[in-house]
Amino acid sequence: MNPVLHIFPERLRENVHAVVERCRNNGISVMGVTKGTCAHPAVARVMADSGCTWLADSRVQNLERLHAAGLDCSVLLLRIPMPSEIPTMLDQASAALVSMPETISMIEKECAERQRAFQIIVMVDIGDLREGIWPDEAEQIAERIAASPHVHCLGVGANFGCFGGVLPTEANMITLVDTALEIERHLPYKLEILSGGATSSLQLLEEGKLHPRINQLRIGEAMLLGSDVTRMRTIPYLRSDAFLLEAEIVEVRRKPSIPIGEIGADAFGHVPHFEDRGKRLRAIVGIGRQDVVPEDLTPVDDGVSILGASSDHLTLDVEDMGVAPQVGDTLDFTIDYGALLALSTSSYVKKTVHSD
Numbered sequence: 550m551n552p553v554l555h556i557f558p559e560r561l562r563e564n565v566h567a568v569v570e571r572c573r574n575n576g577i578s579v580m581g582v583t584k585g586t587c588a589h590p591a592v593a594r595v596m597a598d599s600g601c602t603w604l605a606d607s608r609v610q611n612l613e614r615l616h617a618a619g620l621d622c623s624v625l626l627l628r629i630p631m632p633s634e635i636p637t638m639l640d641q642a643s644a645a646l647v648s649m650p651e652t653i654s655m656i657e658k659e660c661a662e663r664q665r666a667f668q669i670i671v672m673v674d675i676g677d678l679r680e681g682i683w684p685d686e687a688e689q690i691a692e693r694i695a696a697s698p699h700v701h702c703l704g705v706g707a708n709f710g711c712f713g714g715v716l717p718t719e720a721n722m723i724t725l726v727d728t729a730l731e732i733e734r735h736l737p738y739k740l741e742i743l744s745g746g747a748t749s750s751l752q753l754l755e756e757g758k759l760h761p762r763i764n765q766l767r768i769g770e771a772m773l774l775g776s777d778v779t780r781m782r783t784i785p786y787l788r789s790d791a792f793l794l795e796a797e798i799v800e801v802r803r804k805p806s807i808p809i810g811e812i813g814a815d816a817f818g819h820v821p822h823f824e825d826r827g828k829r830l831r832a833i834v835g836i837g838r839q840d841v842v843p844e845d846l847t848p849v850d851d852g853v854s855i856l857g858a859s860s861d862h863l864t865l866d867v868e869d870m871g872v873a874p875q876v877g878d879t880l881d882f883t884i885d886y887g888a889l890l891a892l893s894t895s896s897y898v899k900k901t902v903h904s905d
């Protein structure tokens with residue numbers, strides 16, 4: 550079956566080790582974020598075996614997948630829960646991110662009925678404008694937590710570069726730490742976790758600029774792909790080949806580089822633009838926007854470039870390949886985060902785990 554997402558857990562293991570070691574040396578524990586692979590068991594197992602103290606995923610279904618795979622470490626729902634999923638969340642997770650007082654009360658009610666406890670991490674919005682309390686709501690949220698005896702606040706966390714592209718800095722980390730201290734002042738216990746962001750916070754750590762009170766990071770992209778998309782960098786001490794896409798050629802033909810006829814919009818409503826390079830050898834592989842983000846693919850062969858994609862066809866310029874490809878040959882691509890997420894989600898893409 551094709552296309553295939555090839556997964557190389559031993560390469561991933563090197564990345565997890567490198568990140569966990571670097572963090573440990575700075576007093577920071579690592580939450581392994583599995584959502585980029587929909588919590589693929591081979592990926593989750595490497596994270597759990599290689600020093601990640603928690604696993605985290607944004608989808609309750611993915612947490613179920615972790616349990617089904619026999620991974621019994623602590624798991625966190627990495628998204629503020631929908632009220633309708635609180636009951637299943639309680640079945641699957643040890644903790645969740647929370648930002649609304651109402652949600653805390655709903656969790657409290659469900660936990661009281663079940664006579665059990667649940668842990669939360671309060672998200673603080675430091676300016677990226679995705680989820681999170683404003684820093685001046687610290688007292689209000691702490692009061693709600695204190696009034697919810699079955700809900701235990703593990704700590705606070707913040708997102709960077711998720712909606713607004715705001716980068717983690719020494720200044721906004723101070724806001725996060727100050728908010729944590731303010732919440733703590735209104736609770737009868739200490740906060741265990743100050744979660745200072747995701748992959749994009751690694752650079753602060755590397756530069757020795759991460760606030761000393763930050764003691765946890767939630768890392769996905771760096772370990773999975775060795776990159777940091779928010780800072781537009783590849784991370785020099787990590788590998789970027791733990792995942793590879795293979796796609797199969799269904800057409801090879803020499804065609805003009807400019808379409809012939811009156812031009813409307815493409816299948817996705819965009820008016821395409823083309824550069825006239827004369828007639829070029831083109832190939833089509835059997836994968837499309839239903840399975841992948843074409844902009845997040847890089848052909849492994851230098852002689853291949855991506856021209857565009859519709860739902861089910863990815864069109865390539867293969868004129869500069871050393872040997873012209875044939876129908877039935879396959880081509881390899883390295884992938885970025887959006888592509889990994891889509892490929893993992895697509896049931897049309899086979900996942901193959903390699904032992905080397």
Ligand SMILES: *Cc1c(COP(=O)(O)O)cnc(C)c1O
Pocket residue numbers: 582584607627628708746747748749767768769770771
């Ligand atoms: C996805 C996500 C992460 C992990 O981000 P990476 O950039 O993949 O390291 C951390 N925290 C939250 C809340 C997330 O949604």
